[in-house]
Amino acid sequence: MANDWVAGMCNEKSGFLFSHECYHAPSETCTGCQKPICQEHSHADGSSYLCTSCVKKQKSRGNRTGRSQHSRHDDYNDPYFYSGYYFGYGNHSGFHQRDHDPFDFTEADGQGLASDTGDAFESDMSAS
Amino acid sequence: MSSSPGKRRWLIYALGGGAGHLTRATGLARAAIRSNAVLPSGIEICILTNSPFADVMPISSELGVGHEVIRIASDQSRDETARRVHEQLTQREFDVLVVDTFPRGLGGELKDVLPGLCCRKVLIHRDLNPDYCLAFDLASSLKEFDLVLVPGESAPFSSASQAVVTEPWLIREPKELLSPNEARRKLAVDSQTKPVVVVMGCGTLAEIQQMQLLADELSAQFESAAIRFIAPKNTATAQVGPPSKARTVSIWPFLEVIRAVSVIVGSGGYNTVNEATATGTHLIGIARKRLYDRQEKRLRLTGKPAGFSEVADRLATLLNSGITFDTGTPKYTNGVHQAIDLIASISQDDFRCDIS
Numbered sequence: 001m002a003n004d005w006v007a008g009m010c011n012e013k014s015g016f017l018f019s020h021e022c023y024h025a026p027s028e029t030c031t032g033c034q035k036p037i038c039q040e041h042s043h044a045d046g047s048s049y050l051c052t053s054c055v056k057k058q059k060s061r062g063n064r065t066g067r068s069q070h071s072r073h074d075d076y077n078d079p080y081f082y083s084g085y086y087f088g089y090g091n092h093s094g095f096h097q098r099d100h101d102p103f104d105f106t107e108a109d110g111q112g113l114a115s116d117t118g119d120a121f122e123s124d125m126s127a128s
Numbered sequence: 129m130s131s132s133p134g135k136r137r138w139l140i141y142a143l144g145g146g147a148g149h150l151t152r153a154t155g156l157a158r159a160a161i162r163s164n165a166v167l168p169s170g171i172e173i174c175i176l177t178n179s180p181f182a183d184v185m186p187i188s189s190e191l192g193v194g195h196e197v198i199r200i201a202s203d204q205s206r207d208e209t210a211r212r213v214h215e216q217l218t219q220r221e222f223d224v225l226v227v228d229t230f231p232r233g234l235g236g237e238l239k240d241v242l243p244g245l246c247c248r249k250v251l252i253h254r255d256l257n258p259d260y261c262l263a264f265d266l267a268s269s270l271k272e273f274d275l276v277l278v279p280g281e282s283a284p285f286s287s288a289s290q291a292v293v294t295e296p297w298l299i300r301e302p303k304e305l306l307s308p309n310e311a312r313r314k315l316a317v318d319s320q321t322k323p324v325v326v327v328m329g330c331g332t333l334a335e336i337q338q339m340q341l342l343a344d345e346l347s348a349q350f351e352s353a354a355i356r357f358i359a360p361k362n363t364a365t366a367q368v369g370p371p372s373k374a375r376t377v378s379i380w381p382f383l384e385v386i387r388a389v390s391v392i393v394g395s396g397g398y399n400t401v402n403e404a405t406a407t408g409t410h411l412i413g414i415a416r417k418r419l420y421d422r423q424e425k426r427l428r429l430t431g432k433p434a435g436f437s438e439v440a441d442r443l444a445t446l447l448n449s450g451i452t453f454d455t456g457t458p459k460y461t462n463g464v465h466q467a468i469d470l471i472a473s474i475s476q477d478d479f480r481c482d483i484s
Contacts, residue, residue, distance in 0.1 A: 016341035017440055020348065120419055121260050122236040125178060125209050126202060126332075127419040128144035128229075 010038035014052035030054055134169035136475060137222040143178045143213070143234040144420075145202070146331050147360065150179045151381065151399050152252065152279070153228055154190050155299035159464040161191060166472045176216055178202050178209060178234075180333075184361040185380050210237035217241055224475045228252045229420065231269035242272045246481035248474050250275045253283045253291065254398060255421045261285075274474050277467050280402065281426065292470055295463035296402035299381045302458050305407075311388030315377055317354045323451055325350065325443065327374065328382070328394035329359030331416055335395070336360075342393065342439065343374035349440060353390075353447055358382055383407075387458070390451045393439055396423025405430055406460035410451070412442050 005011045010022040012035065026036030031045065032054030042049040050058075120127065138160065142153035157173045160166075173195045175187065180202035187197045200212045213233065217225070218241070225247050232239045242249060251273040256266070261284050270276060270285050278286045280296030306314060317324055327343035329336040336359055343357035354375075361378040379385055383403045386392075391410045394400040398421070404411035415424035415433040427433040434442055 015345055016338070017345045017436065018349065020345070121257075121263060122232070122234070123206060124419060125143075125204065125206050125235055126145040126180070127234070128146045128148060128421075 005035045007036065009036065010041055011035040012037050012041035012051045012053060014041065014056070032057075136167055136169065136171045136224065136472075138171060138173050138224045138226060138471075139216070139220060139222040140173065140175045141213070141225065141227045141230075141233070141238070142175055143200070143209070144229060145180065146397065147179055147181045147185060147380070148330075148397050148399055149228045150175070150177050150182060150185060150187065151299055152297055153177070153226075154185075154187055154381075155297050155462075156226070156252075156464050156467060157195070158190050158299065159462070160468050160471075161195065163465070163468050163472075166468055172196075174198060174216075174220065174222070176200070176213065178204065181360045184378075206235040206237075210235050213237050214241055217245060222247055224248045224250060224471060226250045226252065226471070227273075229254060229256070231266055231273065232264060236264070239269065242269075248275070248471075249273045250277060250471055250474075253278050253285060254281050255425065256284055257420050257422065258284060260420060275470060277470065279398075279467070280463050281398070281429075292466075294466040294470075295461045296398075296406065297464045297467065298383060298403060298406060298460070298462045299399075300383045301462055302460055304384070305387050305457065306384055308388045311385035314379060314385050315354075315356050315388055316375055317356070317388065319354060322352065322354045323390035323447060324388050325353045325355050325391045325393065325447075326382070326389050327355065327357050328392060328400055329357055329376075330397065330400070331395055335416060339393075340374070340376070342436065343376075346393070346440065346443065347374035350443065350447065353443075391443060391446050393443070396427040396433060398426070401426050401430055407458040410446055412439055412446075414439070 008026070010024045010026050012022055013019045022038060022041060024038035024040060027039045028037050028042045028049040029035070030037050030051035031048040032050050035051055037049065037051045041052045043052065043055045138157070140153045140157060142149040153175050157175060160171055161173060173191060175196070176198045178200040179185070182197065182199045191197070198216055200209055204212070210233070214237065225245060227233075227238065227250070229252060230238070231251050249272055251270065253276045260266070267285065270288055274290060276285065276288050276291040278291055278293040280294060285291060286293055309320070312320065312324065315324060325346065327339050327346065329339045340357055340359065343355055347355040357374045357376045358379055359376055360380065386403060386407050386409055389409055391412060392400065392404050393412045394414070396413045396415045401411065401413065403409070411430065412434045413427040413431070414436060415427050424433050
């Protein structure tokens with residue numbers, strides 16, 4: 001499989017909304033599938049890096065088995081995985097549905113999170 | 129801040145993350161400074177902020193000479209922030225304290241200091257999480273304020289005896305908005321005919337990065353439009369790494385260029401929503417999770433909030449609908465003027481402090 005990767009460019013196609021080619025220069029190699037990946041598509045996994053697709057697969061497997069295999073990737077601050085409280089609401093057309101990560105936050109998750117915020121009132125000085 | 133005889137002195141407490149509190153405070157301050165009829169002896173304003181964007185927003189030039197911005201680092205602990213706030217409130221002299229949003233202060237630090245302050249106290253009261261209001265008994269805290277100003281949106285205590293609802297507060301008057309051509313130049317759009325779509329990079333740094341990715345992909349998808357990513361200086365491309373495909377422009381306040389903009393893709397923050405509504409600009413609003421206010425609620429009042437996966441479809445629909453360009457200077461009433469009248473009316477010279 002590794003031989004299929006194109007050298008000299010990032011081979012990850014995960015996008016924020018759409019799957020598309022990424023022409024950035026690679027900075028790492030994914031330890032999951034060995035594809036060259038750029039800084040933007042690299043997700044630290046201990047001392048190595050995984051591509052966005054491999055992280056999504058692991059999150060998906062973890063969800064199916066009821067265990068989070070890589071909780072470190074559930075990073076609220078990662079633009080590829082943190083999609084905001086409102087992500088997933090409403091009707092999705094075909095290709096959006098396909099690219100939508102079902103394990104991102106949903107509205108229901110948002111409500112669940114909202115009920116946990118009581119302790120944060122008046123303690124988070126970056127809140128607004 | 130050295131004081132000049134006869135001048136009114138306002139201290140505006142605008143603590144809170146993002147740029148919203150500071151933008152609203154600046155809008156009020158700027159209008160008050162220019163309000164010679166209401167405040168004939170002049171005014172000196174000091175704004176207190178811990179916004180992470182305070183250093184890159186040209187607040188001082190908005191206010192001009194003789195006014196002050198006190199910046200508390202956004203990464204300070206609650207205790208250190210509270211200490212700095214107490215220091216400013218107890219060592220300065222001012223006639224009016226205007227507190228934006230948090231009657232007890234962002235970290236509860238105003239609760240004990242407010243009763244001892246010999247000045248008029250004004251609260252800017254907008255939407256707040258009911259759980260917070262209940263858990264911290266904000267109804268009691270409201271009693272400390274002589275005037276509660278509700279800037280154009282429903283708020284939990286808008287029926288309080290000292291509350292007055294105004295039109296939304298904006299940082300520019302209609303006549304101050306740049307013409308479409310001038311605004312296009314400022315947005316670095318060469319074409320006079322392409323619709324301009326602006327993706328707003330605001331909120332947290334993570335949200336700004338996310339909106340940059342969104343702008344990049346919309347830029348690739350919608351070649352018939354000029355996609356611009358608006359973000360505070362030094363917060364966008366430098367954080368993400370690779371250069372952005374969508375042109376990044378740092379413009380603040382954004383309202384100044386809105387007449388060139390056909391569609392805003394942004395969040396449901398107070399300023400974004402009210403600027404779009406006042407000027408009749410299409411907004412594809414994504415409700416962000418906030419600790420204190422409810423963006424989803426705000427967006428629902430102005431249209432349906434969008435999920436990220438809906439943005440492209442909604443934008444395509446708008447762009448294909450033969451979206452109209454600017455048809456003239458928008459007409460809106462800026463609520464800051466009523467607010468200034470009201471604050472001025474409670475801070476006349478005959479005010480006597482009754483603290484024993």
